[in-house]
Amino acid sequence: MIDFHCHLDLMDDPKKVVRELEDAQAYVLSVTTTPKAFPKTSRLVKKDGRIRTALGYHPQLVAERADELPLFERMLGETRYVGEVGLDGGKEFASSKNSQSKVFTTILSLCSSHGSKIISIHSRHAASAVLDQLADHPKCGIPVLHWFTGTQNELERAIRMGCWFSVGVPMLRSKKGIAALKTIPNERILTETDAPFASTNVTASLTAAAKGLAKIWGVDVKEANSRLKSNLANLIA
Known part of the structure:
Protein backbone atom coordinates (compact mmCIF):
# COMPACT_ATOMS: atom_id res chain seq x y z
CA MET A 1 0.00 0.00 0.00
CA ILE A 2 1.53 3.29 -1.17
CA ASP A 3 0.33 6.85 -0.62
CA PHE A 4 2.78 9.19 -2.31
CA HIS A 5 0.91 12.39 -1.56
CA CYS A 6 -1.11 13.03 1.56
CA HIS A 7 -1.33 15.77 4.17
CA LEU A 8 -1.06 13.94 7.49
CA ASP A 9 -0.78 17.16 9.47
CA LEU A 10 -4.13 18.37 8.13
CA MET A 11 -6.09 15.25 9.09
CA ASP A 12 -8.61 15.56 11.96
CA ASP A 13 -6.57 13.12 14.05
CA PRO A 14 -3.08 12.84 12.52
CA LYS A 15 -1.71 10.48 15.19
CA LYS A 16 -4.59 8.05 14.66
CA VAL A 17 -4.04 8.06 10.90
CA VAL A 18 -0.32 7.48 11.39
CA ARG A 19 -1.07 4.45 13.60
CA GLU A 20 -3.45 3.06 10.97
CA LEU A 21 -0.89 3.51 8.21
CA GLU A 22 1.84 1.92 10.30
CA ASP A 23 -0.43 -1.03 11.08
CA ALA A 24 -1.14 -1.40 7.35
CA GLN A 25 2.63 -1.23 6.66
CA ALA A 26 1.94 1.50 4.13
CA TYR A 27 4.63 3.52 2.40
CA VAL A 28 3.68 7.17 2.67
CA LEU A 29 4.94 10.57 1.56
CA SER A 30 3.55 13.08 4.02
CA VAL A 31 3.67 16.42 2.21
CA THR A 32 3.52 19.81 3.90
CA THR A 33 2.12 23.10 2.66
CA THR A 34 4.49 25.54 4.40
CA PRO A 35 8.09 25.35 5.60
CA LYS A 36 6.94 26.14 9.14
CA ALA A 37 4.79 22.98 9.14
CA PHE A 38 7.70 20.69 8.34
CA PRO A 39 9.32 20.24 11.80
CA LYS A 40 6.08 19.44 13.64
CA THR A 41 4.84 17.16 10.86
CA LYS A 46 9.28 7.46 13.26
CA LYS A 47 12.55 8.47 11.61
CA ASP A 48 13.23 4.90 10.51
CA GLY A 49 9.64 4.04 9.50
CA ARG A 50 7.90 3.81 6.14
CA ILE A 51 6.43 7.31 6.34
CA ARG A 52 8.59 10.12 5.01
CA THR A 53 7.96 13.84 5.44
CA ALA A 54 8.42 16.27 2.56
CA LEU A 55 9.35 19.93 2.87
CA GLY A 56 6.67 21.95 1.15
CA TYR A 57 5.72 25.44 0.02
CA HIS A 58 2.27 25.23 -1.56
CA PRO A 59 1.77 27.68 -4.44
CA GLN A 60 -1.66 28.66 -3.14
CA LEU A 61 -0.03 29.90 0.08
CA VAL A 62 2.97 31.70 -1.38
CA ALA A 63 1.37 35.14 -1.24
CA GLU A 64 0.60 34.96 2.47
CA ARG A 65 3.81 33.11 3.41
CA ALA A 66 6.37 35.07 1.39
CA ASP A 67 8.71 35.33 4.36
CA GLU A 68 9.27 31.56 4.69
CA LEU A 69 11.62 31.02 1.75
CA PRO A 70 14.77 31.44 3.90
CA LEU A 71 13.34 28.85 6.29
CA PHE A 72 12.77 26.47 3.37
CA GLU A 73 16.39 26.90 2.33
CA ARG A 74 17.67 26.22 5.85
CA MET A 75 15.71 23.00 6.22
CA ALA A 94 -3.75 35.03 -10.44
CA SER A 95 -2.52 37.84 -8.21
CA SER A 96 0.29 35.65 -6.88
CA LYS A 97 1.39 34.30 -10.27
CA ASN A 98 4.73 36.15 -10.28
CA SER A 99 5.45 35.32 -6.65
CA GLN A 100 4.65 31.65 -7.28
CA SER A 101 7.02 31.57 -10.24
CA LYS A 102 9.86 33.18 -8.30
CA VAL A 103 9.44 30.81 -5.34
CA PHE A 104 9.20 27.70 -7.53
CA THR A 105 12.28 28.77 -9.50
CA THR A 106 14.19 29.27 -6.26
CA ILE A 107 13.06 25.90 -4.93
CA LEU A 108 14.18 24.07 -8.07
CA SER A 109 17.51 25.91 -8.01
CA LEU A 110 18.02 24.96 -4.36
CA CYS A 111 17.15 21.34 -5.12
CA SER A 112 19.70 21.36 -7.93
CA SER A 113 22.44 22.61 -5.62
CA HIS A 114 21.55 20.22 -2.77
CA GLY A 115 21.69 17.10 -4.89
CA SER A 116 18.85 15.11 -6.38
CA LYS A 117 15.52 15.45 -4.58
CA ILE A 118 12.23 13.66 -5.09
CA ILE A 119 9.70 16.44 -5.67
CA SER A 120 5.90 16.17 -5.39
CA ILE A 121 4.54 18.87 -7.67
CA HIS A 122 1.25 20.75 -7.91
CA SER A 123 0.45 21.87 -11.47
CA ARG A 124 -3.25 22.78 -11.48
CA HIS A 125 -3.99 24.93 -14.56
CA ALA A 126 -0.23 25.44 -14.90
CA ALA A 127 1.18 22.28 -16.42
CA SER A 128 3.13 23.95 -19.24
CA ALA A 129 4.62 26.54 -16.89
CA VAL A 130 5.67 23.81 -14.46
CA LEU A 131 7.25 21.77 -17.25
CA ASP A 132 9.08 24.86 -18.55
CA GLN A 133 10.61 25.41 -15.13
CA LEU A 134 11.57 21.76 -14.80
CA ALA A 135 13.23 21.93 -18.21
CA ASP A 136 15.26 24.90 -16.95
CA HIS A 137 16.41 22.90 -13.89
CA PRO A 138 17.32 19.43 -15.22
CA LYS A 139 19.40 18.59 -12.12
CA CYS A 140 16.71 19.40 -9.55
CA GLY A 141 15.84 15.75 -9.02
CA ILE A 142 12.90 13.53 -9.89
CA PRO A 143 9.59 15.32 -10.46
CA VAL A 144 6.44 13.46 -9.42
CA LEU A 145 3.41 15.24 -10.82
CA HIS A 146 0.59 15.04 -8.30
CA TRP A 147 -2.98 14.65 -9.64
CA PHE A 148 -1.95 15.73 -13.14
CA THR A 149 -4.79 17.35 -15.14
CA GLY A 150 -2.92 18.87 -18.07
CA THR A 151 -3.70 18.42 -21.74
CA GLN A 152 -2.67 15.39 -23.77
CA ASN A 153 0.20 17.34 -25.32
CA GLU A 154 1.38 18.44 -21.86
CA LEU A 155 1.11 14.87 -20.61
CA GLU A 156 3.19 13.55 -23.49
CA ARG A 157 5.78 16.26 -22.89
CA ALA A 158 5.96 15.37 -19.18
CA ILE A 159 6.47 11.72 -20.07
CA ARG A 160 9.28 12.58 -22.50
CA MET A 161 10.92 14.65 -19.76
CA GLY A 162 10.98 11.64 -17.44
CA CYS A 163 8.35 12.81 -14.98
CA TRP A 164 6.61 10.43 -12.63
CA PHE A 165 2.94 10.63 -11.65
CA SER A 166 1.02 10.05 -8.42
CA VAL A 167 -2.63 9.19 -9.03
CA GLY A 168 -5.68 8.73 -6.87
CA VAL A 169 -9.31 7.75 -7.06
CA PRO A 170 -10.52 11.04 -8.65
CA MET A 171 -8.32 10.43 -11.72
CA LEU A 172 -9.58 6.87 -11.95
CA ARG A 173 -13.18 8.07 -12.05
CA SER A 174 -12.85 10.50 -14.95
CA LYS A 175 -12.59 9.70 -18.66
CA LYS A 176 -9.70 12.14 -19.00
CA GLY A 177 -7.88 10.59 -16.05
CA ILE A 178 -8.31 7.05 -17.35
CA ALA A 179 -7.07 8.10 -20.79
CA ALA A 180 -4.02 9.66 -19.18
CA LEU A 181 -3.29 6.53 -17.17
CA LYS A 182 -3.41 4.46 -20.34
CA THR A 183 -0.73 6.76 -21.78
CA ILE A 184 1.63 7.04 -18.79
CA PRO A 185 4.25 4.26 -18.60
CA ASN A 186 3.18 1.81 -15.89
CA GLU A 187 6.62 1.95 -14.31
CA ARG A 188 6.27 5.66 -13.51
CA ILE A 189 3.00 5.56 -11.60
CA LEU A 190 2.41 5.61 -7.84
CA THR A 191 -0.85 5.83 -5.91
CA GLU A 192 -1.86 8.78 -3.74
CA THR A 193 -4.86 9.99 -1.73
CA ASP A 194 -4.32 13.75 -1.34
CA ALA A 195 -6.00 13.26 2.01
CA PRO A 196 -7.84 14.97 3.58
CA PHE A 197 -8.80 16.93 0.44
CA ALA A 198 -9.68 14.05 -1.89
CA SER A 199 -10.24 11.39 0.77
CA THR A 200 -10.65 11.04 4.51
CA ASN A 201 -10.19 7.27 4.62
CA VAL A 202 -6.62 6.73 3.46
CA THR A 203 -6.46 2.94 3.43
CA ALA A 204 -9.82 2.54 1.67
CA SER A 205 -8.82 5.11 -0.94
CA LEU A 206 -5.50 3.37 -1.62
CA THR A 207 -7.26 0.02 -1.98
CA ALA A 208 -9.68 1.55 -4.49
CA ALA A 209 -6.84 3.18 -6.42
CA ALA A 210 -4.94 -0.10 -6.71
CA LYS A 211 -8.10 -1.82 -7.96
CA GLY A 212 -8.64 0.91 -10.53
CA LEU A 213 -5.09 0.64 -11.84
CA ALA A 214 -5.35 -3.15 -11.95
CA LYS A 215 -8.37 -2.81 -14.24
CA ILE A 216 -6.60 -0.35 -16.54
CA TRP A 217 -3.47 -2.49 -16.65
CA ARG A 227 4.15 -3.24 -9.70
CA LEU A 228 3.52 -0.21 -7.52
CA LYS A 229 5.91 -1.47 -4.88
CA SER A 230 8.55 -2.12 -7.54
CA ASN A 231 8.00 1.40 -8.92
CA LEU A 232 8.55 2.91 -5.48
CA ALA A 233 11.72 0.89 -4.97
CA ASN A 234 13.07 2.13 -8.31
CA LEU A 235 12.16 5.74 -7.54
CA ILE A 236 13.92 5.90 -4.20
CA ALA A 237 16.88 3.67 -5.11
Missing part, protein backbone atom coordinates in the same frame (compact mmCIF):
# COMPACT_ATOMS: atom_id res chain seq x y z
CA SER A 42 8.15 15.29 10.86
CA ARG A 43 7.68 14.56 14.56
CA LEU A 44 4.43 12.70 13.85
CA VAL A 45 6.34 9.72 12.47
CA LEU A 76 16.16 21.55 2.74
CA GLY A 77 19.18 19.53 3.80
CA GLU A 78 17.08 17.66 6.37
CA THR A 79 15.06 15.66 3.83
CA ARG A 80 15.34 14.03 0.46
CA TYR A 81 11.69 14.79 -0.25
CA VAL A 82 10.18 18.10 -1.35
CA GLY A 83 6.46 18.80 -1.66
CA GLU A 84 3.92 20.09 -2.07
CA VAL A 85 5.45 22.73 -4.32
CA GLY A 86 4.71 24.00 -7.81
CA LEU A 87 2.41 26.45 -9.54
CA ASP A 88 -1.34 27.07 -9.50
CA GLY A 89 -2.85 28.84 -12.48
CA GLY A 90 -6.34 29.11 -11.08
CA LYS A 91 -8.07 32.49 -11.47
CA GLU A 92 -8.35 32.87 -7.71
CA PHE A 93 -4.54 32.82 -7.45
CA GLY A 218 -5.42 -5.72 -17.21
CA VAL A 219 -3.94 -7.49 -14.20
CA ASP A 220 -5.20 -8.64 -10.82
CA VAL A 221 -4.91 -6.43 -7.74
CA LYS A 222 -2.01 -8.45 -6.33
CA GLU A 223 0.01 -7.85 -9.50
CA ALA A 224 -0.89 -4.15 -9.52
CA ASN A 225 0.31 -3.75 -5.94
CA SER A 226 3.49 -5.61 -6.80
Whole structure:
Protein backbone atom coordinates (compact mmCIF):
# COMPACT_ATOMS: atom_id res chain seq x y z
CA MET A 1 0.00 0.00 0.00
CA ILE A 2 1.53 3.29 -1.17
CA ASP A 3 0.33 6.85 -0.62
CA PHE A 4 2.78 9.19 -2.31
CA HIS A 5 0.91 12.39 -1.56
CA CYS A 6 -1.11 13.03 1.56
CA HIS A 7 -1.33 15.77 4.17
CA LEU A 8 -1.06 13.94 7.49
CA ASP A 9 -0.78 17.16 9.47
CA LEU A 10 -4.13 18.37 8.13
CA MET A 11 -6.09 15.25 9.09
CA ASP A 12 -8.61 15.56 11.96
CA ASP A 13 -6.57 13.12 14.05
CA PRO A 14 -3.08 12.84 12.52
CA LYS A 15 -1.71 10.48 15.19
CA LYS A 16 -4.59 8.05 14.66
CA VAL A 17 -4.04 8.06 10.90
CA VAL A 18 -0.32 7.48 11.39
CA ARG A 19 -1.07 4.45 13.60
CA GLU A 20 -3.45 3.06 10.97
CA LEU A 21 -0.89 3.51 8.21
CA GLU A 22 1.84 1.92 10.30
CA ASP A 23 -0.43 -1.03 11.08
CA ALA A 24 -1.14 -1.40 7.35
CA GLN A 25 2.63 -1.23 6.66
CA ALA A 26 1.94 1.50 4.13
CA TYR A 27 4.63 3.52 2.40
CA VAL A 28 3.68 7.17 2.67
CA LEU A 29 4.94 10.57 1.56
CA SER A 30 3.55 13.08 4.02
CA VAL A 31 3.67 16.42 2.21
CA THR A 32 3.52 19.81 3.90
CA THR A 33 2.12 23.10 2.66
CA THR A 34 4.49 25.54 4.40
CA PRO A 35 8.09 25.35 5.60
CA LYS A 36 6.94 26.14 9.14
CA ALA A 37 4.79 22.98 9.14
CA PHE A 38 7.70 20.69 8.34
CA PRO A 39 9.32 20.24 11.80
CA LYS A 40 6.08 19.44 13.64
CA THR A 41 4.84 17.16 10.86
CA SER A 42 8.15 15.29 10.86
CA ARG A 43 7.68 14.56 14.56
CA LEU A 44 4.43 12.70 13.85
CA VAL A 45 6.34 9.72 12.47
CA LYS A 46 9.28 7.46 13.26
CA LYS A 47 12.55 8.47 11.61
CA ASP A 48 13.23 4.90 10.51
CA GLY A 49 9.64 4.04 9.50
CA ARG A 50 7.90 3.81 6.14
CA ILE A 51 6.43 7.31 6.34
CA ARG A 52 8.59 10.12 5.01
CA THR A 53 7.96 13.84 5.44
CA ALA A 54 8.42 16.27 2.56
CA LEU A 55 9.35 19.93 2.87
CA GLY A 56 6.67 21.95 1.15
CA TYR A 57 5.72 25.44 0.02
CA HIS A 58 2.27 25.23 -1.56
CA PRO A 59 1.77 27.68 -4.44
CA GLN A 60 -1.66 28.66 -3.14
CA LEU A 61 -0.03 29.90 0.08
CA VAL A 62 2.97 31.70 -1.38
CA ALA A 63 1.37 35.14 -1.24
CA GLU A 64 0.60 34.96 2.47
CA ARG A 65 3.81 33.11 3.41
CA ALA A 66 6.37 35.07 1.39
CA ASP A 67 8.71 35.33 4.36
CA GLU A 68 9.27 31.56 4.69
CA LEU A 69 11.62 31.02 1.75
CA PRO A 70 14.77 31.44 3.90
CA LEU A 71 13.34 28.85 6.29
CA PHE A 72 12.77 26.47 3.37
CA GLU A 73 16.39 26.90 2.33
CA ARG A 74 17.67 26.22 5.85
CA MET A 75 15.71 23.00 6.22
CA LEU A 76 16.16 21.55 2.74
CA GLY A 77 19.18 19.53 3.80
CA GLU A 78 17.08 17.66 6.37
CA THR A 79 15.06 15.66 3.83
CA ARG A 80 15.34 14.03 0.46
CA TYR A 81 11.69 14.79 -0.25
CA VAL A 82 10.18 18.10 -1.35
CA GLY A 83 6.46 18.80 -1.66
CA GLU A 84 3.92 20.09 -2.07
CA VAL A 85 5.45 22.73 -4.32
CA GLY A 86 4.71 24.00 -7.81
CA LEU A 87 2.41 26.45 -9.54
CA ASP A 88 -1.34 27.07 -9.50
CA GLY A 89 -2.85 28.84 -12.48
CA GLY A 90 -6.34 29.11 -11.08
CA LYS A 91 -8.07 32.49 -11.47
CA GLU A 92 -8.35 32.87 -7.71
CA PHE A 93 -4.54 32.82 -7.45
CA ALA A 94 -3.75 35.03 -10.44
CA SER A 95 -2.52 37.84 -8.21
CA SER A 96 0.29 35.65 -6.88
CA LYS A 97 1.39 34.30 -10.27
CA ASN A 98 4.73 36.15 -10.28
CA SER A 99 5.45 35.32 -6.65
CA GLN A 100 4.65 31.65 -7.28
CA SER A 101 7.02 31.57 -10.24
CA LYS A 102 9.86 33.18 -8.30
CA VAL A 103 9.44 30.81 -5.34
CA PHE A 104 9.20 27.70 -7.53
CA THR A 105 12.28 28.77 -9.50
CA THR A 106 14.19 29.27 -6.26
CA ILE A 107 13.06 25.90 -4.93
CA LEU A 108 14.18 24.07 -8.07
CA SER A 109 17.51 25.91 -8.01
CA LEU A 110 18.02 24.96 -4.36
CA CYS A 111 17.15 21.34 -5.12
CA SER A 112 19.70 21.36 -7.93
CA SER A 113 22.44 22.61 -5.62
CA HIS A 114 21.55 20.22 -2.77
CA GLY A 115 21.69 17.10 -4.89
CA SER A 116 18.85 15.11 -6.38
CA LYS A 117 15.52 15.45 -4.58
CA ILE A 118 12.23 13.66 -5.09
CA ILE A 119 9.70 16.44 -5.67
CA SER A 120 5.90 16.17 -5.39
CA ILE A 121 4.54 18.87 -7.67
CA HIS A 122 1.25 20.75 -7.91
CA SER A 123 0.45 21.87 -11.47
CA ARG A 124 -3.25 22.78 -11.48
CA HIS A 125 -3.99 24.93 -14.56
CA ALA A 126 -0.23 25.44 -14.90
CA ALA A 127 1.18 22.28 -16.42
CA SER A 128 3.13 23.95 -19.24
CA ALA A 129 4.62 26.54 -16.89
CA VAL A 130 5.67 23.81 -14.46
CA LEU A 131 7.25 21.77 -17.25
CA ASP A 132 9.08 24.86 -18.55
CA GLN A 133 10.61 25.41 -15.13
CA LEU A 134 11.57 21.76 -14.80
CA ALA A 135 13.23 21.93 -18.21
CA ASP A 136 15.26 24.90 -16.95
CA HIS A 137 16.41 22.90 -13.89
CA PRO A 138 17.32 19.43 -15.22
CA LYS A 139 19.40 18.59 -12.12
CA CYS A 140 16.71 19.40 -9.55
CA GLY A 141 15.84 15.75 -9.02
CA ILE A 142 12.90 13.53 -9.89
CA PRO A 143 9.59 15.32 -10.46
CA VAL A 144 6.44 13.46 -9.42
CA LEU A 145 3.41 15.24 -10.82
CA HIS A 146 0.59 15.04 -8.30
CA TRP A 147 -2.98 14.65 -9.64
CA PHE A 148 -1.95 15.73 -13.14
CA THR A 149 -4.79 17.35 -15.14
CA GLY A 150 -2.92 18.87 -18.07
CA THR A 151 -3.70 18.42 -21.74
CA GLN A 152 -2.67 15.39 -23.77
CA ASN A 153 0.20 17.34 -25.32
CA GLU A 154 1.38 18.44 -21.86
CA LEU A 155 1.11 14.87 -20.61
CA GLU A 156 3.19 13.55 -23.49
CA ARG A 157 5.78 16.26 -22.89
CA ALA A 158 5.96 15.37 -19.18
CA ILE A 159 6.47 11.72 -20.07
CA ARG A 160 9.28 12.58 -22.50
CA MET A 161 10.92 14.65 -19.76
CA GLY A 162 10.98 11.64 -17.44
CA CYS A 163 8.35 12.81 -14.98
CA TRP A 164 6.61 10.43 -12.63
CA PHE A 165 2.94 10.63 -11.65
CA SER A 166 1.02 10.05 -8.42
CA VAL A 167 -2.63 9.19 -9.03
CA GLY A 168 -5.68 8.73 -6.87
CA VAL A 169 -9.31 7.75 -7.06
CA PRO A 170 -10.52 11.04 -8.65
CA MET A 171 -8.32 10.43 -11.72
CA LEU A 172 -9.58 6.87 -11.95
CA ARG A 173 -13.18 8.07 -12.05
CA SER A 174 -12.85 10.50 -14.95
CA LYS A 175 -12.59 9.70 -18.66
CA LYS A 176 -9.70 12.14 -19.00
CA GLY A 177 -7.88 10.59 -16.05
CA ILE A 178 -8.31 7.05 -17.35
CA ALA A 179 -7.07 8.10 -20.79
CA ALA A 180 -4.02 9.66 -19.18
CA LEU A 181 -3.29 6.53 -17.17
CA LYS A 182 -3.41 4.46 -20.34
CA THR A 183 -0.73 6.76 -21.78
CA ILE A 184 1.63 7.04 -18.79
CA PRO A 185 4.25 4.26 -18.60
CA ASN A 186 3.18 1.81 -15.89
CA GLU A 187 6.62 1.95 -14.31
CA ARG A 188 6.27 5.66 -13.51
CA ILE A 189 3.00 5.56 -11.60
CA LEU A 190 2.41 5.61 -7.84
CA THR A 191 -0.85 5.83 -5.91
CA GLU A 192 -1.86 8.78 -3.74
CA THR A 193 -4.86 9.99 -1.73
CA ASP A 194 -4.32 13.75 -1.34
CA ALA A 195 -6.00 13.26 2.01
CA PRO A 196 -7.84 14.97 3.58
CA PHE A 197 -8.80 16.93 0.44
CA ALA A 198 -9.68 14.05 -1.89
CA SER A 199 -10.24 11.39 0.77
CA THR A 200 -10.65 11.04 4.51
CA ASN A 201 -10.19 7.27 4.62
CA VAL A 202 -6.62 6.73 3.46
CA THR A 203 -6.46 2.94 3.43
CA ALA A 204 -9.82 2.54 1.67
CA SER A 205 -8.82 5.11 -0.94
CA LEU A 206 -5.50 3.37 -1.62
CA THR A 207 -7.26 0.02 -1.98
CA ALA A 208 -9.68 1.55 -4.49
CA ALA A 209 -6.84 3.18 -6.42
CA ALA A 210 -4.94 -0.10 -6.71
CA LYS A 211 -8.10 -1.82 -7.96
CA GLY A 212 -8.64 0.91 -10.53
CA LEU A 213 -5.09 0.64 -11.84
CA ALA A 214 -5.35 -3.15 -11.95
CA LYS A 215 -8.37 -2.81 -14.24
CA ILE A 216 -6.60 -0.35 -16.54
CA TRP A 217 -3.47 -2.49 -16.65
CA GLY A 218 -5.42 -5.72 -17.21
CA VAL A 219 -3.94 -7.49 -14.20
CA ASP A 220 -5.20 -8.64 -10.82
CA VAL A 221 -4.91 -6.43 -7.74
CA LYS A 222 -2.01 -8.45 -6.33
CA GLU A 223 0.01 -7.85 -9.50
CA ALA A 224 -0.89 -4.15 -9.52
CA ASN A 225 0.31 -3.75 -5.94
CA SER A 226 3.49 -5.61 -6.80
CA ARG A 227 4.15 -3.24 -9.70
CA LEU A 228 3.52 -0.21 -7.52
CA LYS A 229 5.91 -1.47 -4.88
CA SER A 230 8.55 -2.12 -7.54
CA ASN A 231 8.00 1.40 -8.92
CA LEU A 232 8.55 2.91 -5.48
CA ALA A 233 11.72 0.89 -4.97
CA ASN A 234 13.07 2.13 -8.31
CA LEU A 235 12.16 5.74 -7.54
CA ILE A 236 13.92 5.90 -4.20
CA ALA A 237 16.88 3.67 -5.11
